[in-house]
Amino acid sequence: MTPPQSQSELQQNTRDRLLVAACEVFSELGFKGATVREICRRAEVNVAAVNYHFNGKEALFIAALELEPIGNLIGADDTGSAEERLTSFIRSFMTRLMGGRCTPHSQLIARELLEPTPALDIIAREIVAPLHQHLSGLVREVVGDEVAPEQVRRCVFSIVGQCSYYRHAREMNRRLYPELSYDEQEIEATAKHIAELSLAGMKRVAGN
Numbered sequence: 001m002t003p004p005q006s007q008s009e010l011q012q013n014t015r016d017r018l019l020v021a022a023c024e025v026f027s028e029l030g031f032k033g034a035t036v037r038e039i040c041r042r043a044e045v046n047v048a049a050v051n052y053h054f055n056g057k058e059a060l061f062i063a064a065l066e067l068e069p070i071g072n073l074i075g076a077d078d079t080g081s082a083e084e085r086l087t088s089f090i091r092s093f094m095t096r097l098m099g100g101r102c103t104p105h106s107q108l109i110a111r112e113l114l115e116p117t118p119a120l121d122i123i124a125r126e127i128v129a130p131l132h133q134h135l136s137g138l139v140r141e142v143v144g145d146e147v148a149p150e151q152v153r154r155c156v157f158s159i160v161g162q163c164s165y166y167r168h169a170r171e172m173n174r175r176l177y178p179e180l181s182y183d184e185q186e187i188e189a190t191a192k193h194i195a196e197l198s199l200a201g202m203k204r205v206a207g208n
């Protein structure tokens with residue numbers, strides 16, 4: 001006979017079910033179309049549970065974005081030279097982008113990019129801005145203090161754009177190159193290519 005759950009276990013179970021349901025509903029309906037009632041219906045919990053555990057729809061949305069892995073990505077490696085840390089960041093970023101199938105979490109973000117709602121401001125603030133700030137710091141270390149801020153920004157856009165291409169064009173690339181498989185070895189090789197190409201470009205920008 002399974003022992004009854006404690007109060008804390010019941011609360012954690014309710015919170016976990018809300019997060020799973022929220023990610024599904026937000027990815028399907030977007031932030032604007034998703035309702036607390038529908039999320040709670042799928043989670044099979046009382047409507048009041050959202051305010052109790054998350055203090056509202058926006059906070060639940062932020063929690064559903066899975067920000068902890070993003071924080072781990074930013075702080076994945078703080079040792080070595082700027083070039084080594086940039087390469088490590090690109091490798092981790094590519095692994096996150098390509099390592100696995102499209103999840104409700106990634107669908108949620110993709111939906112907001114295609115059909116922006118006020119939730120895109122949350123994504124920009126909570127996910128994209130920290131990533132860009134971290135990457136800008138690495139680029140600045142590589143190119144030096146004499147390079148103009150707009151040049152640093154363009155380098156950041158270039159790196160993110162190269163990485164994002166492989167995610168957005170994955171299905172097209174599979175049709176163009178049927179033999180292509182984004183396994184661990186291919187992701188590692190692609191990340192190395194992006195890092196080497198980016199570092200060579202940044203040296204040119206820096207005048208080295």
